[in-house]
Amino acid sequence: MSLTTFVPLENDTSTGVSGGGLQQILMQGSHHGEGRSIRAAASIHLAGATPMSFELSPIDKAKFVAAKQATQYVQDGMKVGLGTGSTAAWLVKCLGEMVEKDGLKIKGVPTSTRTAELARDVGIDVISLDEAKWLDLTIDGTDEYDGNLNLIKGGGGALLQEKIVATASDQMIVIADASKQVETLGHFPLPIEVIPFGWQTTKTLVEETLISMDVLGRQVSLRMNGDAPYYTDEGNHILDLHLNRIGNSRQFSLVINQIPGVVENGLFIDICDIVVIGYGDGRVKVRDINAGSVEESRIEFVETDNLFADLND
Numbered sequence: 510m511s512l513t514t515f516v517p518l519e520n521d522t523s524t525g526v527s528g529g530g531l532q533q534i535l536m537q538g539s540h541h542g543e544g545r546s547i548r549a550a551a552s553i554h555l556a557g558a559t560p561m562s563f564e565l566s567p568i569d570k571a572k573f574v575a576a577k578q579a580t581q582y583v584q585d586g587m588k589v590g591l592g593t594g595s596t597a598a599w600l601v602k603c604l605g606e607m608v609e610k611d612g613l614k615i616k617g618v619p620t621s622t623r624t625a626e627l628a629r630d631v632g633i634d635v636i637s638l639d640e641a642k643w644l645d646l647t648i649d650g651t652d653e654y655d656g657n658l659n660l661i662k663g664g665g666g667a668l669l670q671e672k673i674v675a676t677a678s679d680q681m682i683v684i685a686d687a688s689k690q691v692e693t694l695g696h697f698p699l700p701i702e703v704i705p706f707g708w709q710t711t712k713t714l715v716e717e718t719l720i721s722m723d724v725l726g727r728q729v730s731l732r733m734n735g736d737a738p739y740y741t742d743e744g745n746h747i748l749d750l751h752l753n754r755i756g757n758s759r760q761f762s763l764v765i766n767q768i769p770g771v772v773e774n775g776l777f778i779d780i781c782d783i784v785v786i787g788y789g790d791g792r793v794k795v796r797d798i799n800a801g802s803v804e805e806s807r808i809e810f811v812e813t814d815n816l817f818a819d820l821n822d
C-alpha cells in the first residue's frame with residue numbers, strides 16, 4: 510500500500526482533493542526556530558467517509574506538510590484566524606484533529622463561509638471577529654509571496670475578510686507550496702473587491718488609474734461564476750487586474766484603494782510575519798521575516814498500522 514494513499518469524502522471539495530477519511534502520518538523534522546527534533550502524529554479524519562483510494566499529488570503533499578508544520582504555532586487558549594483556500598483547508602482539518610484527538614482548546618475566526626463550515630464540521634469552536642476582537646494568530650494561504658513576505662491574496666475571493674482578520678492578529682503565518690514564491694508580485698492577477706453599484710464605472714476608473722502605474726499589464730476583468738458575476742461573502746464583485754508585474758506594490762495598494770467603489774485589494778503589505786513553504790517531497794522551510802531566520806526540516810510520510818483503520822468499519 511502506498512504511503513501516500515488517501516481516502517476522500519465524496520462531498521468534501523474544500524481541498525481540491527475531495528479529501529477526508531483517515532490519514533495517519535508520522536512527521537519528523539525540526540521544531541521551528543529551535544532546531545529540535547519532533548515526531549508528531551498527523552491524522553485527518555472526517556466522519557462519514559466514503560472509501561475511494563487515490564494518490565495524493567505532490568502539490569497537495571506540499572500544502573499538507575506546510576499546514577501541519579504551521580499547527581505548531583497554535584497553542585491552547587489561542588484565538589486563531591482561519592484562512593480560506595485549499596491550503597488553509599488542510600490547516601483547518603489538522604486543527605480539527607488536534608481538537609478531537611489532543612483536546613486542543615482554541616477559538617477559530619473563519620475568513621469565509623466556506624472555512625466556517627469546514628471548521629464547524631471538524632469540531633473547531635467558531636466565533637466571529639467581533640466576539641474575538643483581537644487574535645493571537647492567523648494562518649492562511651496565499652496566491653503569491655515575495656522576498657519581503659508581501660502577498661497577493663484573493664484568488665479564492667475572500668481577500669476582504671482575510672485582510673481584516675490578518676490585520677487584527679498579533680501574527681500572520683502564510684502556508685504555501687513553493688510555486689507561490691515570486692521575485693516581484695503581479696504575475697497572479699490582483700483581485701480587488703468592488704461594490705456592485707456602478708461597478709463598470711469603477712472598472713473604468715481602475716483602468717484609467719493603471720495608465721499611470723508602474724505595471725506591465727493593464728487588463729481588467731470581472732470575475733465570473735459561470736454566466737453570472739461572482740459575489741463575495743460581503744455581496745461584492747471582484748475585478749481581477751492582470752498586471753504581470755507590480756513595480757511598487759505598497760504605492761499601488763494605497764492608490765487603488767482611493768478609487769470610490771473599491772472596497773479593498775488583495776495586496777497584503779507588511780502583514781505576513783512568517784511563511785511556511787511545503788514541498789512535495791515532505792520538506793518544509795520556515796522563513797521568519799522578523800527574526801531574519803530560515804529553518805528547514807523534513808516531514809517523513811511513513812505507513813502506520815492503523816493507516817486506514819476506520820475505512821472498512
Ligand SMILES: O=C(CO)[C@H](O)[C@H](O)COP(=O)(O)O
Binds near residue numbers: 593595652663666
Ligand atoms: O487568498 C486566498 C483566498 O481568497 C487563498 O489563500 C489563496 O487563493 C490561495 O489558495 P490555495 O491555498 O487554494 O492555493
